[in-house]
Amino acid sequence: MAKIMAKISIAGEWLQPLATAGATLLALALLSSTALAQQPGASFPDGPGKNTVIDICGSCHDLNRLTAGYTPDGWHTVIRMMQNFGAPIRSEEIAEITDYLIRNFPERPRPPAVLIAGDTQVNIREWPVATEGSRPHDPLAAHDGSLWYSGQLANLLGRLDPATGEIREYKLNPQTGPHGLKEDRDGNIWFTGNFAGLIGRLDPKTGDVKEYRLPDAAARDPHTLVFDHDGFIWFTVQAGNKVGRLDPGTGEIKLVAPPTANARPYGIVVNAKNVVWFVEFGAPRIATIDSRTMEIREYLLPDPAARPRRLAIGPDDAIWYADFARGFLGRLDPATGAVKEWASPSGPKSQPYGIVFTRGAVWYSESAAKPNTIVRFDPATEKFQTWAIPGGGDIVRNLDVDRNGNPVMANSLVNKVGVVEIGRIGH
Ligand code: HEC
Numbered sequence: 001m002a003k004i005m006a007k008i009s010i011a012g013e014w015l016q017p018l019a020t021a022g023a024t025l026l027a028l029a030l031l032s033s034t035a036l037a038q039q040p041g042a043s044f045p046d047g048p049g050k051n052t053v054i055d056i057c058g059s060c061h062d063l064n065r066l067t068a069g070y071t072p073d074g075w076h077t078v079i080r081m082m083q084n085f086g087a088p089i090r091s092e093e094i095a096e097i098t099d100y101l102i103r104n105f106p107e108r109p110r111p112p113a114v115l116i117a118g119d120t121q122v123n124i125r126e127w128p129v130a131t132e133g134s135r136p137h138d139p140l141a142a143h144d145g146s147l148w149y150s151g152q153l154a155n156l157l158g159r160l161d162p163a164t165g166e167i168r169e170y171k172l173n174p175q176t177g178p179h180g181l182k183e184d185r186d187g188n189i190w191f192t193g194n195f196a197g198l199i200g201r202l203d204p205k206t207g208d209v210k211e212y213r214l215p216d217a218a219a220r221d222p223h224t225l226v227f228d229h230d231g232f233i234w235f236t237v238q239a240g241n242k243v244g245r246l247d248p249g250t251g252e253i254k255l256v257a258p259p260t261a262n263a264r265p266y267g268i269v270v271n272a273k274n275v276v277w278f279v280e281f282g283a284p285r286i287a288t289i290d291s292r293t294m295e296i297r298e299y300l301l302p303d304p305a306a307r308p309r310r311l312a313i314g315p316d317d318a319i320w321y322a323d324f325a326r327g328f329l330g331r332l333d334p335a336t337g338a339v340k341e342w343a344s345p346s347g348p349k350s351q352p353y354g355i356v357f358t359r360g361a362v363w364y365s366e367s368a369a370k371p372n373t374i375v376r377f378d379p380a381t382e383k384f385q386t387w388a389i390p391g392g393g394d395i396v397r398n399l400d401v402d403r404n405g406n407p408v409m410a411n412s413l414v415n416k417v418g419v420v421e422i423g424r425i426g427h
Pocket residue numbers: 012013014053056057058059060061065066068078079082085086087088089097101135412413
């Protein structure tokens with residue numbers, strides 16, 4: 001039940017096709033008892049390409065995903081991404097379905113980016129990644145100065161040398177869907193195989209990939225991962241509603257569920273005291289998980305509509321969150337549970353998303369603002385400064401921090417990676 005509800009109600013997220021007959025029956029029962037009691041896509045406008053779209057585009061995810069709408073360039077990229085991921089589109093169908101989608105599902109109105117001047121200087125540098133339609137999802141700044149990204153829909157990890165612009169791609173197994181990225185002390189790159197239900201390790205010296213499958217088939221959607229100070233990997237499992245721990249020494253994986261149903265564990269970070277924090281995208285909650293007992297303690301946010309996706313930790317161990325649903329930046333004091341919030345500059349629909357704390361400030365991106373922004377918030381003065389990401393940014397889903405303290409990003413729909421070089425810091 002929970003699984004089906006999730007598929008219907010959470011737009012903009014991909015869930016695997018329903019597998020069992022029981023689930024299908026339940027889905028049908030649900031569909032016929034609601035306003036959705038019609039064929040998927042029946043309400044789509046008529047025109048050449050409609051039937052092909054309905055035949056092909058609903059097999060891996062909800063057809064309603066298409067109604068989000070894109071610019072013409074965006075639609076070309078989306079088709080490219082779906083082909084990379086194995087959507088069975090014949091070459092003679094491409095032009096017709098792309099035209100159909102461009103005509104009928106244009107980009108929805110988005111809040112204009114609100115640009116706030118200030119004294120801090122940045123230089124935003126970006127590079128197109130090697131394979132079109134890769135959907136660079138997460139960025140990773142490695143210790144050697146390279147910038148890695150997960151090419152989620154092209155099933156590859158990419159390594160960019162920012163000094164030369166040279167990119168090397170490492171192929172993963174088909175349908176892996178790499179998502180979160182982290183580097184270990186030996187320079188191996190660990191990733192969540194989001195679609196294949198695994199945690200993987202790439203050795204960049206050899207290109208060898210080792211896979212650790214999640215021991216529970218219900219643990220779908222392994223999402224974001226982090227190393228604790230003892231070298232264990234902690235990861236969230238969004239759709240499967242779990243948090244996991246992988247011992248890289250033995251390969252053992254343990255999974256636990258949060259107390260809240262459909263909590264959708266999402267961003268995960270470790271603080272200076274080695275405490276693991278994660279955020280629930282399906283509930284207004286932020287939580288810790290005990291590193292020995294794996295006991296989860298949830299902190300309730302004051303607004304029931306809050307749905308943060310990601311977290312950052314300040315030098316004082318304060319937890320900063322980007323509230324995607326309400327367009328707020330928030331700060332949770334872990335000692336008292338007290339919360340303070342600030343409205344994000346581009347407003348309630350700006351969808352704050354990737355967030356880091358670096359060089360004395362919070363940095364995050366507003367993923368619906370047009371163009372996407374880089375936002376700096378100074379906790380001392382409580383002042384915002386914002387910049388437009390050249391080329392639109394769309395969509396910065398996560399940030400990392402490089403060895404110079406600069407935020408790095410991946411721009412999934414425009415197929416780029418970039419760095420926000422921080423120059424002079426003002427007040
Ligand atoms: C083989 C499986 C598959 C098929 C078939 C497929 N898709 Fe997708 N689609 C995906 C995956 C995987 C994602 C990424 C999901 C996520 O957000 O994690 C995705 C995401 C999307 C998105 C959101 C893109 C974004 O960057 O957020 C759109 C729009 C979309 N698909 C449109 C289509 C259209 C149009 C078709 C038909 C031409 C189609 N899909 C067919 C697998 C598929």
